Amino acid sequence: MNDPAHQAPAPSEQRIRQLVMSVTRRAPLDSITLLDHEDDETVGAVLTRVPPALAIRILGSMPQQRAQALSEVLSSRIGEQWEVNLSYAPETIGRIMEPPEALFDPASPVAEVVERLRPDADRQQLTYVYAVDAEQRLQGVVAMRELLFAPADARLRDVMIDQPFHFVANTPLDEATRAVLQRHYPIYPVCDEQGVLIGVVRGYALFEQQTIALSAQPGRMVGVEKEEHVSTPWFTCLRLRHPWLQLNLLTAFAAGAVVGLFEDTIASVVALAAFLPVLAGQCGNTGCQALAVTLRGMTLNELHPGIHRDVLMKEGLLGACNGLLVGVTAAVGMLVYAHVTDAASPFLLAGVVLVAMCASCVISGLSGAVVPMVLRRLGADPATASTIFLTTATDVVSMGLLLGLATLIVA
Secondary structure: OOOHHHOOOOHHHHHHHHHHHHHHOOOHHHHHHHHOOOOHHHHHHHHHHOOHHHHHHHHHHOOHHHHHHHOOOOOHHHHHHHHHHHOOOOOEHHHHOEOOOOEEOOOOEHHHHHHHHHHHOOOOOOOEEEEEOOOOEEEEEEEHHHHHHOOOOOEHHHHOEEOOOOEEOOOEHHHHHHHOOOOOOOEEEEEOOOOEEEEEEEHHHHHHHHHHHHHHHHHHHOOOOOOOOOOOOHHHHHHHHHHHHHHHHHHHHHHHHHHHHOHHHHHHOOHHHHHHHHHHHHHHHHHHHHHHHHHHHHHOOOOOOOOHHHHHHHHHHHHHHHHHHHHHHHHHHHHHHHHHOOOOOHHHHHHHHHHHHHHHHHHHHHHHHHHHHHHHHOOOOOOOOHHHHHHHHHHHHHHHHHHHHHHHHOO
16 A cells, blocks of 8 residues: 555646646636646646647736746747747737647658658647648648548648648737638638748637627727726726826817807707707717727728728718708707797797708718728727717717807897
8 A cells, every 4th residue: 555656646746637627628817817826837837738729828818927937937849839929019910829730841741641640639639731841931731631532642732722821920910800701710820921830820719809809899989998807906997098088078178169159149049058968969879870880890891992982971871861860850859849948930940950960960970980990091099089089079060060050040
């Protein structure tokens, strides 16, 4: 019973095995929480034993300082790949690369390639074989199915896809996601600017990044940065949010100034004051609808060159139709309200509301499409605080039109 050969494994080894089993069954963020209180050597040992793809994903989700410290205790293969990943910007393909597997010379016989891959079949989840030259430049890609059905005397160059689609490592993630919307490959090769194969990225990893970006888009529209989460410290949230609130306040002054210009008109036709928020709210919703559709088109890469004019014409037409329909309802409401309050010129007021609503909705729809297009042209994120700019434009235009028309016709 005291035979050393039958002794239980050392506690550290047992702990590592437990962690490996737990990490392989969890999502990367849950794995980080699990490993957070472990020392670097333990975490390095765990990440060395899990699949390389999972290890890279966990490292990519960790705070950068911890991930850099771990790179020194990781196995050479994962550590070297992580060092390569760190040389690229956070929002690029290079940051989510995995080590490339199954690299062979194009002249390699297919039968030999299969035999060399066979011992690692249980350890690796192989989808493609990559043909590279002596300098590791990507020459072609071969699916496992092609290897299976290839003639016995075939070579890789006979069955490979020449000049396969690949990413350059410094490609931004949002651009890469748009590029794969029409390509549904499980894995994409990643090369440097010289065409050297330096990694691969899985399709689901790209769509994970897109899901994160889409979940952050509604927040960016009102000035909430995508770096903010429910667990973000309050001071960091304040630093991220407050500048946009100050900007929103300044733009609100613009809408307030418009109302101030027509103070005498409001004083003489009090009924107009009741319809200012109605008009502003309706036009704001019209603009937000156009904004949402335009941002979706940008995300899905639907705004091709030359289509911008068609988009603006469509949103202008929709604004006119919607404005006319809701304008009739609002005009009837103004007519009833004017009669109830004994306001002068009720039919003229109703006509002012109808014209102002129709014109404001047209301008709001156009603004909803133009704001993200202009932001993109200026090199900014089209979603960033776009609602703030749009709301200011719709408030100023709608209130200005209503009060301006009332001043010319009624007051």
